[in-house]
Amino acid sequence: MPDLKPLNPSYQLRLLRVLHLRSKLSPENEQYLKMLEKGYEGESKWRDDLQQLSPKFPILYDILLEINHTSFQIDALCVTPHKLIAFEVKNYSGDFMIQETKWYSPTNKEIKNPLLQIERNETLLHQFLTKHELNIAFDYLLVFVHPEFMLYDRTKKQNVILPPQIPRLLRELNQIDIQHSPFYTKIVHAFLSHHKEEKNYARKIEYCTEDLVKGVVCRECGGQMKRASLRKFHCSKCRRNISSCDALNEAINDFIILFPSEKVTKTAIYDWCGGAISSSAIQRFLQEKYTLNGGGNYFYYH
Incomplete structure (x- = not known):
């Protein structure tokens, strides 16, 4: 599998891991570390799932872009001859519920609606493609990778992939005939050359060097x-x-x-x-x- 940009732990995750070993984290940073670890675990799971695709299938992970002074990150991006497929990966577990536009966790606590993040990223990705004259369609999918995730909702969401749907999605992707071309090379170069260093956009984590x-x-x-x-x-x-x-x-x-x-x-x-x-x-x-x-x-x- 030619991971053109491999998946690696983020700068913040690496920093908090080291701080956890060499100092005592604040309760806030300890919770943040757990959140980042769970997120990376989910992205790693999705990377492993995508390894089932044809060796010709090009994939870029954690692409951080900026357009019109606004940054956005794509967890995984599959580049096919006629369409881009972008993934937002969530590692939620348990029974979640949607009521109108509100999402609720298993403890009935309201959480951020991840579909709103998808809508935002779709707009920004469209602007990025337009600016760099890349005339190609794209799908932006929200994929839930934890096998114990369940979503209760009365309306079908076309861009939401639940755990039981993952095998079928991978089979469909594997049926795509991957042909490399100059346009393909242009697309890949555009994303890689405009990828931003995550460290410059990361949330600042305060720590005292004397306590290390x-x-x-x-x-x-x-x-x-x-x-x-x-x-x-x-x-x-x-x-x-x-x-x-x-x-x-x-x-x-x-x-x-x-x-x-x-x-x-x-x-x-x-x-x-x-x-x-x-x-x-x-x-x-x-x-x-x-x-x-x-x-x-x-x-x-x-």
Whole structure:
């Protein structure tokens, strides 16, 4: 499957995951993390479902666009010769109900009507296609991927895909004859070249850098990992074992997402690891995996 833009965790999800391991989240951020995790779980489920399509079927995930100073995101976009198929993915579970235009959760709490989001995105997508002279039709579908989701409504919604309908939709998509052409290439290039960095549009998450735990932190449980041997680290809390290279790589990735304005230097990473990994080992790793920049007495890596 040629995922022209693969599905990856969002910047906010990656940031909150690291903050959860290295600090205590506020109740608001903890709830936000759970929401993002559930959303990503749903998008991952839909990606796995789309893997059943023909290997020729081109798919773009999490395309963030801006048109007329308004941003919108497409969870998944299938590009076919005569039509685009955009998906908004929801991972709701339980019995939901629609009364007129209002949606209610299993606890009878009113929630945002996801069809209004679809209507908004349809308008913006149409404007995007018009601006870039892409004369192609599109469908915008709201797909519910959780197997235990149920929607009670008296009126049929043509653009809503419920879990039992997913297999039939995939069979229909698989019947489309995918033929690549110059126009197809133009469409794909337009979406990829105008995709925006999610980090610049994300909700700002406040955190105090002084409260962050340094050292080699376990990805599974947040416990401090200790050196078990020259080449391995061990977590006594959950018994996880990883190589020294993987431990260092995880620590550097945490540093980069938590301190985006800081330069990656040997000294900075040594301090961030709490001295658990030697300066010489850090320098060798950085020289092998990263590009050296700077000059004189100041060098950094990226």
